[in-house]
Structures are given as C-alpha cells and as structure tokens.
Amino acid sequence: MDSLRKIAVPVGAIVVFLLFWEALVQINNWPNYVMASPSDLPAAYAQFWELFLVGSWQTLWRTVAGLALAVLFGLLLGMIMGFSRIARDALYPLLVGFNAIPKATLVPVLALLFIGQHDFNTVMMAFLISFFPIAVSVGIGLSTLEPEYRDILRSLGASRFTIFRKIALPKTLPEFFGALKVSVTLAFIGTNLVEIVSPHGRGLGALFLSGQTNSNYPLMFAVLIALAILGIALYYGVVALERIFAGWAERQAT
C-alpha cells in the first residue's frame, strides 16, 4: 500500500500537469508555434527517436564526465581549503569571483582555446560550472570539524591522513552529497549551454537548436521534456548514491 502510494502520487501529479497543459493550449486555441501541446509530442518522438537516443547519450556522458572531474577537483580544493587557513584566505575570493562570471561568456573563450574539440569543451564547461559548490561545502565541512573528533585519534598517534580517512571524510559526506545535488543540475545546464550555443553542436541541445532552425515547434518541446526526464534521472542517481554512502545521516521518522 505504501509503495503503491509512493509511485501513484508522483505519477498522478505528472498526469494532472500534462492535462492542465493540454487544456491550456486547447482553450486558448494556441497554434503550436506559440506553444505545442502534449498531444503533439508522441509524433515528434516517433519521428526522431534515433536522434533522441543519440542526443541523450551524448548529453548524458558529457554531463557525467564533467561532474566526475568536478568531484575530483572539488574534493581536492575543498581539502586544501579545509586544512589550511592560508589556502582558504587565498583561494576564496578567486573562487567566488570565478563563480560569479556568467558561464555563457566562457563558451567562446573555451571554443577559441580548444578549437574544434567539441566534446572536450562541453565536458570542461560542465566541470567549470559545477565544482564550486563541492569545493566550498567540503572545505567548510572539514574546517568546522569539532576538535574532540580529531583529538580522539590524535592522542593515539594517528597520522593526519588516517584522521582524514577515518573521521573527516565520512563526517563531511552529507555536506558533500548536498552539494553534489546542486552540482549535478549545474553540470547538466553547462553541457546544454555549450550544445545550444556552439555551432555544429551535439546532444539534446543541438537537437533543440535544429528544431528551432526548422521551425519544428513540437520537436523543441519534445526536447525540453526529454531534458527534464534526463535531469530527473541524474538527480535521483545522486540521491541513490547518497543513500548508499551517507544513509546514516538520515534520521528515522519518530
């Protein structure tokens, strides 16, 4: 009963949303170049299913690759900032400044730096846009570790690395996954940004662009829905990882 409700409620909400959208378009009598309706979409998927599969895969792997880079780099940066006050003071303004730059402005910069390396540029953008939350949250998690936690192992003569591995790292995992949930969405946006903005792009973003160029409005909306589904899948992928590695942080409802 409980598991049925867990599935039925969100599915029901999606159905209601689609009905509302359909009704909105029908009642206002909008032509599909103003707004396509859900009933236009199956035809678009049926016609271009191969492009959707290829595009989704390209978008997916480049997002995941960028995010993986962001995790490695973010963890490293977070560790440096968490353990060294000087590094924190030095890096923080740089990071904040970098994060404040609208990433769309970096697309031409990257494109000129690495001409023609479309895959590489896309992965780089996904990485650049998403490492900041990881670095900051890991840094804060490590620097706010209560001294008693450290003292328990330090008084036994444990090395800094042992303390990091046994205590600091697992203790920071909930913050890390909190940041990863933000980062996965950001990386996804980064990937799509490059796909849409750069000429001769690949992935779902390029498919969206070709829909626009050919005035195929149902295709554009179909891409948007596909992007939403892919985004949801990525997000819940992170949630599943969180359950496995930081499930202990979730308190049982009492």
Add this chain to the structure above:
Amino acid sequence: MDNLIEIRGVRHAYKTKSGPLPVLDGLDITVPEGEFCAVVGPSGCGKSTLTRLVAGLMKPDAGEVWLHGQKVTSPRKTVGMAFQNPVLLEWRTILDNVILPLEIVAPSMPRRDRVARAEALLEMVGLAGFEAKRPSELSGGMRQRASLCRAIVHKPDVLIMDEPFGALDNFTREDLWQTMHDLRAKEPFTAVLITHDLRESVFLGDQVVVLSGRPARTQFILNVDLTQDRDIDVLYTQKAADMLHTLRDQIKIAQGRDPEAA
C-alpha cells in the same frame, strides 16, 4: 617507577590578541599507578589544557609531564580520552565505534578479537544488545557509556576524562559513577578526571586536586580515605560530608573569596 603520572611545575600560556594569557602556572600533580585522580577548580582555570598536556596533544611552555617514567613530548598510544560530548562517529555502529582505537593501535589484531573485546566491555557497562545500533538511536547516558568503552578498549595506561558526565541528568550521572567503579574493579586503569562536581570527585577519586583560579597552580590535595569499592550511599556519611565541606572551602579560596565571610 611507582608514579604513573608526574606533572612538575607546568606553566602554559595561550597567545591572544591582547597578549599572552597564562592559564597554568606552577602545576604539580602526582598520580600513582592504578589511582584515580579527580581535578576540580573554578571554571576557566585551565583544566582542559591539563588534559591536552597529559595526552601529549600540546607541549607546556615550562615544566614537565611524565608518563611511566617517560617525558611526554608527543601523542602516545597509551592514553584513552573521553569528553563531555561523547563524539561518537554517527556512521558507525556502537560496536564499530568502540573498536576504532584498536584499528589505530593494533592494526594487526584480528577482527574477531576486536569484536570480542568490544562486546565484553559493552556488556560491562550495560550496553549488551545495542552493538548494532547507531549512536543517534541511543540516549545521552548510553552514548556516554559507549564513549567510555571506546576510551579504554585498547587498555590504555591512562584514562583522561574531561567532564564526561557534565551534560547528563543527576540520576544518569550517579548510575555512570557506579559503572565507572565497576569498570575499575574489572579493568584497572589510572585515571585523571576533570570535573565541576565535588560529589563526583569524592565518589570517584582516590585523591582530589583543587586548582586555584587562573593562572592555575595546585592549591590543595585531598586524600579520599574511603574504601575502594563504594556505592552511592557513601556520599551520605559524615566522613564524605566533611570532605565535601573542605573542598567547598578550597573552591571559595580558589575563586578569591574568604571562606569564613562567604
């Protein structure tokens, strides 16, 4: 070597923005092997600094700390620590929390032996059956019991406790005092206990050291001549009342008040 812990003429100051802040100045404490030393004093008099010095986490500006006839200059594997906050690792079960020090001190010890050792201790403190629980599922008193098990699981020479019962309610605290005594009977250790509670110091201590106000020096030492195995009723005897009264007067002096006038 009869004296396990010897603290001789220790002085220490912290650097602050408004210049050095001396916290310890002329501290002398001697604890024979197997004895339980309770340290009391006004708040902010450097008691926690004392625990970090004995654990080798800090070096004093002057004076010496000796453990087992060896000068303490860095952390050693032979101490156990417990704090007011039980600082259990939330991602580990109670059993794995207790095992933690063994992973550092005895990396080659088989898992089976570690588990057996931890289970025996948990049983002694009344936590049998809670091995697989997470710390968040236990009450404050139970967490502190687990924390004590962790502090002695590797059979340390010295158990250093910084107000371990400070955050507990009165009845739980008295239960834990009793547990402490029972543990000592089965698992002999030398202990330094920092506390604010005079009754606790008399009930648990073989000697009670009163520190003066900051900067702290050894102001007074009370030898607790009660039998080794005690239960809580001993606190209601005349003998205990006299000792508590003496300590109370000493604390007033440490706070800078005249015991007669106050």
